[in-house]
Amino acid sequence: MKAAVVAGSRQHRQRQVIGWVLFAVVVALIPFLIADTYSPTIFGNRYTVGLGNLSQAIALMVAILGLNIATGYSGQLSLGHSFFVGSGAYLSAVMVSEFHWSYLSTLGVVVPGLFLFGVIFGLPALRIQGLYLGLLTFAVAAVFPSIIRLENVANRTGGSNGLSIESDLEPPTWAPLDTVTEWLHAIPGVGSRVPDGLTGRQEEAVYKYFLLVIMAMVCFWLVRNILAGRVGRAFVAIRDNPLGAAASGVNLAAYKTLSFGISAAVGGVAGTMLAMHSGFVGPDEFGFSLAILLIVGLIVGGSGTLHGAVVGGLAIQYVPLWSSQTQTLPGTDVALEGPYGAAILGGLLIAITFALPGGAAHGFRRIKSRLMPVAPQPPGR
Amino acid sequence: MVLGALTWVLGVFDISLDKLSNGELWLAQVFRGLSDGATYASVALALVMIYKSTGFINFAQGSLALLGVYLVYVFSVEQGLPVALAVVCAMVASSAVAMFVERVFIRPFPPDHVLPLVIVTLGLLLIIDSAVGIVWGFRTRSLPSMFPSGAPIEWGIAQLTWRTIGNLGTVFAVVGLLYLLLSRTKVGLAFRAVSSNLESARLVGIRVGPTLGFGWALAAAIGTLGGALVVPDLLLEPSIMLRVLIFSLAAAALGGLDSMVGAVIGGLVVGLARNLLVTFLDLSELALATAVAVILVVLLVRPTGLFGSTRVERV
Numbered sequence: 001m002k003a004a005v006v007a008g009s010r011q012h013r014q015r016q017v018i019g020w021v022l023f024a025v026v027v028a029l030i031p032f033l034i035a036d037t038y039s040p041t042i043f044g045n046r047y048t049v050g051l052g053n054l055s056q057a058i059a060l061m062v063a064i065l066g067l068n069i070a071t072g073y074s075g076q077l078s079l080g081h082s083f084f085v086g087s088g089a090y091l092s093a094v095m096v097s098e099f100h101w102s103y104l105s106t107l108g109v110v111v112p113g114l115f116l117f118g119v120i121f122g123l124p125a126l127r128i129q130g131l132y133l134g135l136l137t138f139a140v141a142a143v144f145p146s147i148i149r150l151e152n153v154a155n156r157t158g159g160s161n162g163l164s165i166e167s168d169l170e171p172p173t174w175a176p177l178d179t180v181t182e183w184l185h186a187i188p189g190v191g192s193r194v195p196d197g198l199t200g201r202q203e204e205a206v207y208k209y210f211l212l213v214i215m216a217m218v219c220f221w222l223v224r225n226i227l228a229g230r231v232g233r234a235f236v237a238i239r240d241n242p243l244g245a246a247a248s249g250v251n252l253a254a255y256k257t258l259s260f261g262i263s264a265a266v267g268g269v270a271g272t273m274l275a276m277h278s279g280f281v282g283p284d285e286f287g288f289s290l291a292i293l294l295i296v297g298l299i300v301g302g303s304g305t306l307h308g309a310v311v312g313g314l315a316i317q318y319v320p321l322w323s324s325q326t327q328t329l330p331g332t333d334v335a336l337e338g339p340y341g342a343a344i345l346g347g348l349l350i351a352i353t354f355a356l357p358g359g360a361a362h363g364f365r366r367i368k369s370r371l372m373p374v375a376p377q378p379p380g381r
Numbered sequence: 382m383v384l385g386a387l388t389w390v391l392g393v394f395d396i397s398l399d400k401l402s403n404g405e406l407w408l409a410q411v412f413r414g415l416s417d418g419a420t421y422a423s424v425a426l427a428l429v430m431i432y433k434s435t436g437f438i439n440f441a442q443g444s445l446a447l448l449g450v451y452l453v454y455v456f457s458v459e460q461g462l463p464v465a466l467a468v469v470c471a472m473v474a475s476s477a478v479a480m481f482v483e484r485v486f487i488r489p490f491p492p493d494h495v496l497p498l499v500i501v502t503l504g505l506l507l508i509i510d511s512a513v514g515i516v517w518g519f520r521t522r523s524l525p526s527m528f529p530s531g532a533p534i535e536w537g538i539a540q541l542t543w544r545t546i547g548n549l550g551t552v553f554a555v556v557g558l559l560y561l562l563l564s565r566t567k568v569g570l571a572f573r574a575v576s577s578n579l580e581s582a583r584l585v586g587i588r589v590g591p592t593l594g595f596g597w598a599l600a601a602a603i604g605t606l607g608g609a610l611v612v613p614d615l616l617l618e619p620s621i622m623l624r625v626l627i628f629s630l631a632a633a634a635l636g637g638l639d640s641m642v643g644a645v646i647g648g649l650v651v652g653l654a655r656n657l658l659v660t661f662l663d664l665s666e667l668a669l670a671t672a673v674a675v676i677l678v679v680l681l682v683r684p685t686g687l688f689g690s691t692r693v694e695r696v
Contacts, residue, residue, distance in 0.1 A: 077496065079503075124681055127680070131438050135630055135634060136673075136677060138627075139630060139673040139676050140673055142623070142627050143669045146668075288623065292503060292506070299500055339514045339515060342508075342510065343507065343508050347504070347508060348504075349500060349501075350504040350508075354489070357497065
């Protein structure tokens with residue numbers, strides 16, 4: 001057992017900096033490593049990692065982050081987060097394809113608009129608690145696709161057919177994507193994994209990935225700051241003991257609606273990111289199954305933690321994908337077909353609730369505190 | 382001015398006065414509404430059973446009913462049993478599944494922590510739905526009805542079919558039997574004791590676990606029966622119970638989540654509202670939205686529903 005490092009000491013800070021630098025390097029290098037459709041074969045099954053899938057996972061992380069604010073931190077059970085994600089996606093899609101805005105400028109409408117949506121949505125939450133709120137939000141999530149298909153709006157939203165967005169996110173000419181690729185390719189050993197140069201489509205995918213990563217980081221950073229302060233403490237107090245919070249002077253009504261507002265706004269950004277990623281929005285993508293998936297991601301990753309959103313996003317993107325790509329079981333000649341992904345996610349949800357109620361983030365934290373213990377700062381310094 | 386406003390409203394919703402003054406159409410929609418309502422009521426009854434005993438909403442209730450309906454299909458179409466007998470067999474089988482599920486997945490959790498239980502039922506929803514998809518595939522199938530086709534009473538286009546009568550009769554019979562079971566038998570007494578106060582029930586020697594398992598089994602049987610009523614009007618495919626679940630949730634919320642009579646009345650009201658609104662306001666895409674609107678209005682105006690008991694919280 002190593003000696004514990006005191007929190008806030010130089011050593012501790014050094015370790016944190018090293019950690020962040022490593023993280024940044026990995027995030028920056030991954031797209032070049034997997035741009036060339038990296039698909040390992042394990043036991044006769046081909047699994048795709050794919051840059052596109054990773055980008056989608058990043059958008060889902062932000063969606064879970066939003067859900068985390070209302071459900072994980074403030075304790076308001078919301079099964080209807082897909083409604084906000086869908087609204088954000090459709091708002092962006094319509095503005096980009098009809099009015100030729102750029103994606104980033106649509107955020108100027110999506111964020112305040114969805115914040116308002118969330119506040120309106122949160123108003124019933126003042127009277128309705130716990131399960132009843134879950135029930136209402138569940139119903140709202142299920143109704144979103146039929147709102148999109150309404151005749152009055154179908155000419156804008158594309159109705160059942162969905163909406164393809166006529167805007168190509170092309171990397172600006174100053175982006176040194178090709179140069180970086182060539183450098184990486186020149187590194188002996190690892191370099192052989194990196195393609196010699198990027199094709200146009202790969203370049204676009206890499207560019208989108210970096211855009212989404214930056215957007216996600218900004219979202220996580222903003223949410224972290226909100227939650228670290230007075231507002232975040234109020235949210236947690238409402239979750240842990242509403243009566244106690246009210247008695248200590250937390251304005252329950254204001255903070256509950258605020259938590260729904262922020263949650264919806266972040267969800268809207270996630271929707272924009274999904275639209276950016278795929279260039280297409282369809283009504284059934286944002287139905288009740290997405291709402292359930294987001295809850296699965298929240299619980300599996302760890303409700304009430306920021307790291308949990310990252311793990312959850314990866315889980316709900318890759319578990320269904322990889323399980324649909326598993327067509328043979330090793331050692332048997334059983335052919336697998338059908339919606340195994342959903343079954344595995346359901347099993348994961350139950351298993352995590354049983355064995356690791358804090359989710360994966362909680363498990364990581366325990367391992368980390370075993371390997372690299374950090375002692376709290378001694379008093380009186 | 383009032384007249385002007387009225388014509389404006391009619392214009393917005395594209396309502397023709399011909400339609401509104403068509404008595405036969407009204408009657409036809411009322412009959413259809415009652416028929417739909419009976420099916421919503423039966424699934425709502427199952428939700429209420431679970432809510433009464435454990436205090437949480439079982440989001441997997443629709444999936445258990447889905448499994449039950451596929452069992453009805455297996456017994457009646459594949460094994461060739463008479464439909465009514467197949468329904469009874471499926472009810473027994475799905476109760477067994479529900480008891481197993483309750484024993485393995487629900488009972489390990491302390492009953493007063495609602496959130497993990499809700500999460501587990503969501504997990505069960507995913508597992509059961511996909512298991513049905515894996516076993517039976519996504520092909521649509523038709524399921525025979527328990528009741529003869531044809532209509533004993535006809536009035537132009539308005540037909541009171543045997544199916545409507547059968548659906549309504551079944552639901553009322555179920556409520557009656559449940560009432561007798563809960564008020565006149567020892568098991569029912571234990572069930573009521575557990576649902577009113579779990580701790581005290583345990584202290585006076587009631588075996589809480591098996592009683593809750595009994596509640597789950599009963600709920601699954603009722604849900605299966607409800608599914609067997611609703612599916613013959615539609616086609617059988619794995620996502621069918623989701624829509625029914627939403628309408629039934631609306632019905633249960635309207636009636637009050639812990640009232641059986643409320644569930645039946647709520648189901649009938651939601652069924653009627655859905656059919657009348659869709660016909661006269663031309664809102665076929667918004668059928669689900671009417672259910673959501675019902676839930677929202679009820680929860681805002683009267684959070685305990687029409688017949689639910691108010692919860693008093695001790696500080």
